[in-house]
Amino acid sequence: MKIITRFAPSPTGYLHIGNIRTALYSWLFAKKNKGQFILRIENTDFKRSKKIFIKNIINTLKWLNIDWDKGPFLQSERMVRYNNIINIMLNEGKAYKCFCSKEELEQNKQKQILNKEKIKYNGKCRNKKLKNNIQLPYTVRLRVPKKNTCATFIDTIRGQIIVDNNELDDFIIRRSDGIPTYNFCVVIDDWDMKITHVIRGEEHINNTPKQIHIINAIGAYIPIYTHVSIIKDKSGKKISKRDGNFNILKYKENGYLPIALLNYILRLGWSYGNKEIFSLEEMQKLFNLKNLSKSSSIFDINKLNWFNKYYLSKFSENDIIDYLKKFCTKNSININNGPKLKNLYQIFHKRCNTLKEINNLCFIFYKNPNYQNNLLIRNYLNIDTKIILEIFKKKIIHIKIWSIESINNIFKKILLKLNISYKKAAMTLRLAITGIKNTPPINYIIYLMGREKIIYHINNAINFI
Structure with missing residues (x-):
């Protein structure tokens, strides 16, 4: 049997971690078994489906290097096929027209609630004989077998699942x-x-019995189901595609690498002993369905950062410098107006979690800090800390040999003279020079930025105060 899997998202929101895990598992299972992976867009919810979300699906998969063998297929282009089968089912008595109005169905629902009964359709139109000329609006319902039958299917994680038709x-x-x-x-x-093989989220388990009955009605075969556990955020809430914070392409914007994201997502519900780092080739070779967990997973940004930092550390110096050159060109940064990119690489290549963090550090050497609308800066750059800036400026003017050691000596003298903590002095200078709270050691920044630019920034900070 040739293995064929699919990823079938609905374009009603941006792809999130849970969606991509489903796509990844389906893709890996097909690749491992030399099968096919199909991309299908389930866009029959015409009110909420949007082209921007279809574009997001395709761009996200391409960025992550998850390729498909066939597709993307759009359900909206298959309406004729669906309706032809429904008409056949009507003719064969496997489905029937229901003319019950919304008001009538609501009355029946309220009656069932009052009587503490299970809420379901009462079957009024199930055996109704219809006149050919009836023109009322109607839905089409599946005629679910009622006598001593069950919807049964095998889930590779949970085993056999049986749902009585009376439910x-x-x-x-x-x-x-x-x-x-x-x-x-x-x-x-x-x-x-x-x-x-259908690999999808466990929220679809409740849909499966209905789908089994449709499968039986049309004489199709039942695929093998794998319903993977949900992914929650730190608060325990299920991740939603309508939560923009989990939009996968946001991770691209924030400087995460595709391979790091895939490695992290792979481990959200699947394990292979204690192994944590997988190449794409290893993922395709080692992935299996039996190692999937029933337990829900918690999304942890710190763990994702760990993966990303690991892969960033594998970049060569030339790779990072080439990347920074492109970044500077894109953002109209004049790299001649600051330290050499090679020197920057030396101080931050092992301390940054993402490319965005590297970019932000790059910015501080070539752009002037913005002091406006920043509460932290106002807390540090004020009349009380002005003296720190003035003394530091005065002392660096007279440094004969510009070195890390001489800069450290100035810090020591300021701490003794003003009887203040290193943290206060360093943070005051950091914010005056860079405008941001988190940076590499401030003495390295001062050294690389150079005397002239440091004096320029300190003068601006003093004027701001």
Whole structure:
């Protein structure tokens, strides 16, 4: 049997960590078994589906180097196929038209709530004989078998799952607006595309019994299901695609590397002993379904930073310098107006978690700090700390040999003269010179930035005060 998997996101929000984990697992499983990986866009929710989200899906997968063998297929282009099958099911009695109004269905629902009954359709139209000329709006419902039957499927993580048919009603497969429902379209797509393994989030477990009944009604085969555990944020809340903080392309903007992100996501629910670092080739070779966990995972930005820092450390000096040259060109930074990029590399290549952190550090050597609208700067750059700047400026003017050691000596003299902590002196100078709180050691920055530019920044800070 040729393994065929799919990634089938709905374009109603940006792809997040959970979506990409599903895509990654499906892609790796297909690659490991020399199968096919299909990209399908489930965009039948016409009100919420947007082209910008389709673009986000494609761009995200490309950035992460997750390639697909077929697609992307759009469900919106398959309406004729869906409706042809529904019409056949109507003719065969496997589905039926339901003319119950929304008001009538709501009344039935409230009655069931009052009687503490399970809320489901009461089957009013199930065996109704219809006149050919009836023109009322209608939905189409699946005729779910009622006698001694169950929806049964195998989940590779949870084992056999059995749902009694009495737990289900005759659910809608086509709405009154003529649009087939999600559960119906998914089944037809998987059937037509010969999907053998469905890997998706555990929130879809409740959809699976309905899909099993549709599969049985059309005479299709039941794929092998793997419902992976959910991913939560630190507060314990399930990650949502409508939370922009987890938009995958935001990680690209913030300087994360694709391989670092994939390594981290791979480990959110899957393990291979104590191994943490995997190349793409190792992922494809070692990934399997049996090592997936039932337990939910917690997204930890610190762990992602650890992975990213590891991969950044593998970049050569030339790689980082070439990257910084491109970054400076893109941001109109004159690299001749500051230290050599090679010298910058020496002080921050082992301390930054992301490319964005490297970029921010690069900025401070070539751009003037912005003191406005910054509460931290106002706390440090004030009349009380002005004397620190004035003394430091006066002393560096007279340094004969510009070195780290001579800069350190000035710091010692200021601390003794003013009887203040190193932290206060260093933070005052750091904010005056760079405008930001977190930087490499301030003595290294002062050394690399040079006497002339340091005096220029200190004068600006004094004027600001």
